[in-house]
Amino acid sequence: MSAIESIAKNSDLRKRIFFTLALLAVYRVGVHVPTPGVDGTAVLSFFQAQSRGIFGLFNTFTGGALSQFSIFALGIMPYISASIIFQLLTSAVPLLESLKKEGEQGRRKINQYTRYATVALAVVQGYGISSWLMNSTSPDGRPLVIAPVVAFLPFQIMTVITLTAGTCFIMWLGEQITERGIGNGSSLIIFTGIAAAIPQGAQRLFELVKSGEMKFAVVLLLLVLMVAIIAAxxxxxxxxxxITVQYSQRAGGGGMQSMQTPTSHLPIKINFSGVIPPIFASSLLMFPATMAQFVHVPWLKALQESLNPSGTIFNIMFVALIVFFSFFYTEIVFNPTEVADNLKKYGGFIPGVRAGKSTADYIQKVLERVNVLGCVYLSTICILPGILTSQLNVPFYFGGTSLLILVGVALDTAQQIQSHMITQKYEGFMKGAKIRSRRVQF
Structure with a gap:
């Protein structure tokens, strides 16, 4: 039976997939709804001129909403930034740490605080971007703002309200997808925005080759590079x-007992933290660079110029943040002591390692070594394509972070779909099975 036939027969999975696609379609429609009071063509020409800088990176994560300055111009990045802040505070603030240990109720409370922080960040960013628009012009000298007063409200206040409401709506869409759909809602929204830019990028490459501005050999090299990165x-x-794990069991036969040691494995992914570190690192780097564009302060302007996606300072800070978030996320999610206790509880042991603390130390040591390799992999994938494409003079932002998010989210979503299919098959097997009980007399 093919995967499509399995999905068609699985009503719950089919509903989840349709629900996810419907909400993502709503998100893509909102990307094209303009913010009141701006000149759309002037804003678009400005961002096309800045497509290879930090605005190109930000526009990629917003799915083109920033270049059109739609109601979703801020995207989901304020929510991502707020999530980062509270994940960091959870390990430093005793109150948040105690809430985390309370289980589902504590998690809901932390999520509520995260939403409040998202609104605050969206207000700050909305005010900054509206102030910047009021004092900026397009490359041909046209003002970006054509209506200083919108619906009896100053443009800045209307823009703050519009962009904050758009961010809150995207946050709600992401949470609904996570709870009632397939995959992680926030990651899927970013995935959709990046994937939506692929046809436009392909069209621009075709036009450049057709006009002779870019050689066919360069385009072919770029495609080979993309395929190689995707494969990697x-x-x-x-x-x-x-990690090899054995379980001790006693099996009796003919009045004699023998020891059996079934062998299993404890799998640890090379990239244990997935796409979380690049997303977190990108959001943190984009926030100060965005503020530097909106606030006319000399040292902020110098910071903005240095934080170019192909610049040295940006790449160094990007790698440092990737390493930090890789180890930080792994430390939060994976607890070697709990794993060692569970192994000891169920009679499992690692050959040559004592149970208990020695097992926990061994797992921690392996995890740290694997994490180093994962950090090297993430840093290389996120940095190298941007450097190479800048050398090839690609006229739009193209980075390994985008490909990493596309492939990582696609694999994670496919695994969740497969998990739902396996669960459906298991439930069908249990429904068809007849379990008979036999009365035992003593």
């Missing part, structure tokens, strides 16, 4: 370091 990402995303 797929290979590393599924790669694992397997």
């Amino acid at each position: 990402v797929i290979y590393m995303e599924v790669a694992q370091r397997r």
Whole structure:
């Protein structure tokens, strides 16, 4: 039976997929709804001129909403930034740490605080971007703002309200997809925005080749580079370091007992943290660079010029943040002590390693080594394509972070779909099975 036939027969999975696609379609429609009071063509020409800088990176994560300055211009990045802040505070603030240990109720409370922080960040960014628009012009000298007063409100206030409402709506869409759809809602929204830019990028490349501005050999080299990166990402995303685990069991036969040691594995992914570190690192780097564009302060302007996606300072900070978030996320999600206790509880042990603390130390050591390899992989994938494409003079932003998110989210979503299909098959098997009980007399 093919995967499509399995999905068609799985009503719950089919509903989840349709629900996810419907909400993503709503998001894509909102990307094309303009913010009141701006000249859309002037804003578009400005962002096309800045497509290879930090605005190109920001526009990629917003799915083109920033270049059109739609109601979703801020995208979901304020929510991502707020999530980063509270994940960091959870390990530093005792109150948040105690809420985390309370289970589902504590998690909901932290999510509520995260939403409040998202609104605050969206207000700050909305005010900054509206102030910048009021004092900026397009490359041909046209003002970006054509209506200083919109619906009896100053342009800045209307823009703050519009962009904040758009961010809150995207945040709600992401949460609904996570709870009632397939995959992680926030990651899928970013995935959709990046994927939506692929046809436009392909069209621009075709036009450049047709007009002779870019050689066909350069385009072919770029395509080979993309295919090689995708293949490397797929290979590393599924790669694992397997720790051998054996379980002691007693099996009696003919009055004699013998020891059996079934062998299993404890899989540890090479890229344990997935796409979380690049997304977090990108959001943190984009925030100060965006503020530097909106606030006319000399040192902020110098910071903005240095934080170019192909610049040295940007790449160094990007790698440092990737390494930090890789180890930080792994430390939060994976607890070697709990794994060692569970192994000991169920009679499992690692050959040559004592149970208990020694097992936890061994797992921690393996995890740290694997994490180093994962950091090297993430840093290379995120930095190298941007450097190479800048050398090839590609007229739009193209980075390994985008490809990593595309492939990583696609693999994660496919695994969740496969998990739902396996669950459906198991439930069908249990429904068809007849379990008979037999009365035992003593």
